[in-house]
Amino acid sequence: MPSVDQPTRIGLEQALQIVAARAAQHRLPVETVSLADAPGRVSVDDVRAPWPLPPFANAAMDGFALHGADLPRDGERAFALVGEVFAGASSVPDVRAGQCVRVTTGAPMPPGADTVVIKENALVAGDRVLVNAGERPGANVRAAGEDYAEGDLAVPAGTPLAAAHLALLAACGVAEVTVRRQPRVAVIATGDELVPAGQPLGFGRIHDSNGAMLAALARESGARVVLQRRVRDEPESLRGALLEAAMEADVIVSSGGVSAGEADHLAGVTRELGEIHFHKVRLKPGMPTLFAGIGACLYFGLPGNPVASAVTFRVFVRLAMRAMLGVAELPQPRHARLDAPLHKRHPRAEFARCKLYSDANGVQWATVHASQGSAMLRGLVETDALALLPEGEREFRRGDVVTLWPG
Ligand code: AMP
Ligand code: MG
Numbered sequence: 135m136p137s138v139d140q141p142t143r144i145g146l147e148q149a150l151q152i153v154a155a156r157a158a159q160h161r162l163p164v165e166t167v168s169l170a171d172a173p174g175r176v177s178v179d180d181v182r183a184p185w186p187l188p189p190f191a192n193a194a195m196d197g198f199a200l201h202g203a204d205l206p207r208d209g210e211r212a213f214a215l216v217g218e219v220f221a222g223a224s225s226v227p228d229v230r231a232g233q234c235v236r237v238t239t240g241a242p243m244p245p246g247a248d249t250v251v252i253k254e255n256a257l258v259a260g261d262r263v264l265v266n267a268g269e270r271p272g273a274n275v276r277a278a279g280e281d282y283a284e285g286d287l288a289v290p291a292g293t294p295l296a297a298a299h300l301a302l303l304a305a306c307g308v309a310e311v312t313v314r315r316q317p318r319v320a321v322i323a324t325g326d327e328l329v330p331a332g333q334p335l336g337f338g339r340i341h342d343s344n345g346a347m348l349a350a351l352a353r354e355s356g357a358r359v360v361l362q363r364r365v366r367d368e369p370e371s372l373r374g375a376l377l378e379a380a381m382e383a384d385v386i387v388s389s390g391g392v393s394a395g396e397a398d399h400l401a402g403v404t405r406e407l408g409e410i411h412f413h414k415v416r417l418k419p420g421m422p423t424l425f426a427g428i429g430a431c432l433y434f435g436l437p438g439n440p441v442a443s444a445v446t447f448r449v450f451v452r453l454a455m456r457a458m459l460g461v462a463e464l465p466q467p468r469h470a471r472l473d474a475p476l477h478k479r480h481p482r483a484e485f486a487r488c489k490l491y492s493d494a495n496g497v498q499w500a501t502v503h504a505s506q507g508s509a510m511l512r513g514l515v516e517t518d519a520l521a522l523l524p525e526g527e528r529e530f531r532r533g534d535v536v537t538l539w540p541g
Contacts, residue, residue: 143414143415143416143421144412144414144415144416145415145416145483145525146415146416146417146449146483146525148412149412149415149417149423149425149450150449150450150453152411152412152425153411153425153450153453153454153457154453154454154457156411156425156427156432156454157432157453157454157455157456157457157458158457158458160384160430160432160454160457160458161314161458161460162314162315162316162317162384162458162459162460163314163315164178164312164313164314164315165312165313165314165315166310166311166312166313167310167311167313168309168310169300169303169304169308169309169310169311172295172300172303172311172313173295173296173297173300174294174295174296174356175294175295175311175313175314175316175356176292176293176294176295176313176314176356176459176460176461177289177290177291177292177293177295177299177311177312177313178291178292178312178313178314178460179291179312180287180289180290180291181287181288181289181303181306181308181311182285182286182287182288183282183283183284183285183286183288183306184284184306184307185284185306185307186278186279186282186283186284187279187281187282187305187306188276188278188279188280188281189278190242190243190278191242191243191275191276191277191278192221192240192241192242192243192275192276193219193237193238193239193240193241193243193250193274193275193276194239194250194274194275194276195239195250195252195253195274196237196238196239196252196253197236197237197250197251197252197253197254197255197256197274198213198215198234198235198236198237198250198251198253198256198263198265199219199229199234199235199237199241199243199244199247199249199250200213200229200233200234200235200247200249200250200251200265201229201231201246201247201248201249202248202249202270202271202272202273203231203271204231204232205249205251205265205267205269205270205271206265206266206267207267208267209266209267210264210265210266210267211264211265212259212262212263212264212265213232213233213234213262213263213264213265214232214233214234214261214262214263215233215234215235215236215258215261215262215263216229216233216234216235217235217236217244218235218236218237219235219236219237219238219241219242219244220237220238220241221238221239221240221241222240222241223241223242226241226242226243226244226245227244228244228245228246229244229245229246229247230246234247234251234263235247237250243275248271248272248275249269249270249271249272249273249274249275250273250274250275251265251269251273251274252274255269282302288302288303288306289302289303290462291460291462292460292461292462292463293461293462294356294459294461295311295313314458314459314460316356316357316358317352317356317357317358317384317385317455317458317459318357318358318360318382318383318384318385319349319352319357319358319359319360319383319384319385319386319387320359320360320361320362320363320378320379320382320383320385320386320387321345321348321349321352321359321361321362321363321387321388322362322363322364322365322375322376322379322386322387322388322389323342323344323345323348323363323364323365323388323389323390324364324365324366324367324372324388324389324390324391324400324438325342325364325366325367325389325390325391325438326366326367326397327339327340328340328341328342328345328364329341329342330342330345330364331343331346342364343440343511344389344390344436344438344440344443345362345364345389347440347443347444348387348389348436348443348447349362351444351447351448351451351452352385352387352447352451355451355452355455356455356459357385357455360382360383361378361379361382361383363375363378363379367390367391367397367398367399368399369399369402369403372391372399372400372403373403373406373407376388376403376404376407376428376433377407377428379431380407380428380429380430380431380433381429383431384430384431384432384458385431385432385433385434385451385454385455385458386428386431386432386433386434387434387436387447387451388400388433388434388435388436389436389437389438389443390437390438391435391438392413392422392423392424392435392436392437392438393422393437393438394422398422400424400435401413401424401435404424404426404428404433404435407428407429408426408427408428408429408431408433409426409427410424410425410426411425411426411427412424412425413425413435416481416482416483416525417446417449417482417483417484417485418480418482418483418484418485418508419437419439419441419442419445419446419484419485419508420436420437420442420445420446420449420485420508421437421442421482422435422437422442423435423436423437423442423446423450424436425450432454432458434446434447434450434451434454436451437508439508439509440508440509440511440514441487441507441508441509441510441511441513441514442508444514445485445520448520448539449485449520449539464540465540466540467537467538467540468498468519468537468538468540469498469535469536469537469538470488470490470498470499470500470519470521470535470536470538471497471498471499471500471532471533471534471535471536472499472500472502472521472530472531472532472533472534472536473499473500473501473532474501474502474532475529475530475531475532476502476523476529476530477528477529477530478523478527478528478529478530479528481525481526481528482525483522483523483524483525484522484523485520485521485522485523485539486502486503486506486520486521486523486536487502487503487505487506487513487514487517487519487520488500488501488502488503488517488518488519488520488521489501489503489516489517489518489519490518490519490538500519500521500536500538502521503516503517519538519539520538520539521536521537521538521539522536522537522538522539523536
């Protein structure tokens with residue numbers, strides 16, 4: 135595999151494959167959490183419906199439950215009102231021919247009744263209910279199991295749990311769910327120029343913006359940030375920080391110090407501490423990206439330029455986290471049309487920051503932001519998608535379809 139000794143830059147596809155394969159060997163352990171703690175977590179087991187959903191036939195509307203065969207073909211018919219059943223009722227009266235029972239939505243259907251006439255279509259006169267012709271036998275009843283039959287696959291293993299999944303798990307009576315532990319992430323911002331936000335800048339200094347951004351991206355991706363450091367461009371300090379991080383985290387993410395400058399020590403230090411899987415990818419922004427193993431940790435050395443840090447996190451670190459969490463399905467790729475021609479000045483793959491909008495015909499367009507400099511936060515803040523401009527392609531016309539990077 136390429137290392138710092140082999141200056142070959144690998145392509146994006148190969149880099150993604152290496153990350154996915156390594157991360158798959160770092161599946162996170164499992165734990166059990168309550169549904170309240172489950173949003174965003176990734177399920178481990180297939181959950182099947184333990185009984186039919188809904189569990190019993192019930193009224194879909196407020197009205198009167200009766201025998202569909204008794205409905206008048208023409209004119210009207212009077213039904214004898216013999217009781218009422220509300221949702222949550224623990225017993226229900228029988229309904230015989232010519233009789234009806236008042237029901238509310240969700241009420242168990244009384245034995246014998248197979249139809250609900252909605253209350254708006256019925257006229258109550260004392261203990262009689264008048265129904266006109268035109269009602270459909272079997273209407274307004276939810277059959278037992280019409281949503282999920284007993285044994286149907288409800289939530290497959292490897293599902294990132296969203297609100298709808300939690301509703302289904304609860305409907306299946308499941309109060310606790312087995313999920314992967316959240317990845318523990320250490321964030322290290324490197325650079326002698328860095329000053330934490332809130333402190334005054336000296337000459338030549340800048341505030342550390344990557345630290346806050348990478349920690350937020352990690353949390354957005356379902357991780358727990360267990361350590362956050364700023365470290366000077368000194369090999370000893372960097373080594374110490376990486377070793378400390380490797381003790382506490384599953385994934386280390388650093389920014390800066392991976393290019394070819396005199397103060398870029400991370401590749402050398404990493405080579406001493408672990409195994410470099412790749413260093414440098416034919417990609418813009420993010421060419422200097424470093425990916426390595428240190429102890430039981432995966433280590434991503436992301437470039438210091440804020441846009442490069444953000445893009446490579448979204449492309450590589452998120453992919454790794456999905457694999458570590460055992461996410462079964464990758465997000466569906468989305469597409470948009472470029473709304474202006476574009477000339478790429480280099481052959482590398484490029485992730486262009488762009489803003490999406492839809493026209494009146496429902497066609498999704500992407501406006502590539504004018505600020506594409508990899509140090510320009512404006513191009514990150516004012517966009518909502520990354521469009522992949524593939525390796526080797528240089529000229530793009532208005533209307534060309536581009537792939538939007540998921541996540
Ligand atoms: P490097 O990758 O270390 O060569 O840094 C590239 C550029 O990113 C330089 O202009 C750095 O000052 C800037 N940079 C590095 N780390 C950070 C950070 N944590 N926050 C903001 N800018 C940074
Ligand atoms: Mg630096």
